[in-house]
Amino acid sequence: MAYEFEKRRAFGALYRITHWVFAASCLLLTITGYYIYEPWFTTMLEKGTADFTVANMRFLHFLAGYFFTGAVICRFYLWFFGNRQERITDALPVTKRNLGNFWGAILNYLYIRFHTPRLGHNALAGTTYLLTFLISMVMIVSGFYMLFPESATWQVWGTNLFASQATSRFVHFILMYYYIFFAMVHIYIAVWNDVMFGEGLVSAIISGSKFLHVKRPKAD
Ligand code: HEM
Numbered sequence: 001m002a003y004e005f006e007k008r009r010a011f012g013a014l015y016r017i018t019h020w021v022f023a024a025s026c027l028l029l030t031i032t033g034y035y036i037y038e039p040w041f042t043t044m045l046e047k048g049t050a051d052f053t054v055a056n057m058r059f060l061h062f063l064a065g066y067f068f069t070g071a072v073i074c075r076f077y078l079w080f081f082g083n084r085q086e087r088i089t090d091a092l093p094v095t096k097r098n099l100g101n102f103w104g105a106i107l108n109y110l111y112i113r114f115h116t117p118r119l120g121h122n123a124l125a126g127t128t129y130l131l132t133f134l135i136s137m138v139m140i141v142s143g144f145y146m147l148f149p150e151s152a153t154w155q156v157w158g159t160n161l162f163a164s165q166a167t168s169r170f171v172h173f174i175l176m177y178y179y180i181f182f183a184m185v186h187i188y189i190a191v192w193n194d195v196m197f198g199e200g201l202v203s204a205i206i207s208g209s210k211f212l213h214v215k216r217p218k219a220d
Pocket residue numbers: 025026029030032033034036037038058061062064065066068069139140142143144146147169170172173175176179
């Protein structure tokens with residue numbers, strides 16, 4: 001017997017655009033940020049010309065920083081005004097349904113008991129997205145505090161959170177590793193889910209639709 005699927009709308013357009021803007025800006029911010037931290041090639045010495053690579057990297061970093069901030073604001077908006085799958089209440093372990101789903105997801109990833117996938121995120125994923133949002137807020141405040149040290153607003157936020165600019169720079173740098181770790185785990189788990197349950201999870205973040213199983217084939 002073959003699988004039978006039902007095509008269901010999972011994620012709206014703004015959510016998908018936000019996801020890809022966030023992903024692309026994280027990639028660019030990590031590459032350019034690491035270059036600001038440790039310029040791994042020195043053009044003056046190598047080519048004898050001054051083409052301002054650090055300045056260009058800094059410009060790209062700040063540009064990506066604005067896109068990143070826009071994506072974080074959109075995600076916050078969708079937590080409250082998005083569709084059911086995009087809302088904060090659908091994926092945080094704060095209801096009885098989601099508490100069960102949180103432990104179910106852990107058992108699932110440990111290969112102890114496979115759970116039935118949902119249309120939206122599981123509660124473990126929702127929790128890591130909240131953590132990512134909070135860390136992103138720290139990146140935004142520390143980033144803008146370094147960028148506009150003379151601004152009264154960023155000074156208030158920056159000094160209250162980090163005290164000195166040096167500390168904010170250190171925190172900003174260390175937290176970069178969270179995004180590298182997050183991206184690796186996130187991509188691995190998304191592909192793993194797609195392979196295990198075959199519901200089009202990866203393509204859903206482009207098309208917006210998932211394919212829920214209506215009927216599963218029985219084992220012989
Ligand atoms: C995923 C998000 C981000 C990552 C991974 C990231 C990464 C980095 C890294 C690694 C550095 C070098 C730190 C050091 O030298 O010790 C840096 C510097 C900096 N970042 Fe970010 N960043 C992110 C977001 C932002 C945002 C949203 C802004 C806001 C515009 C921003 C503004 C800055 C500024 C102003 C600097 C200092 C540049 C300099 O002093 O030359 N960053 N970033």
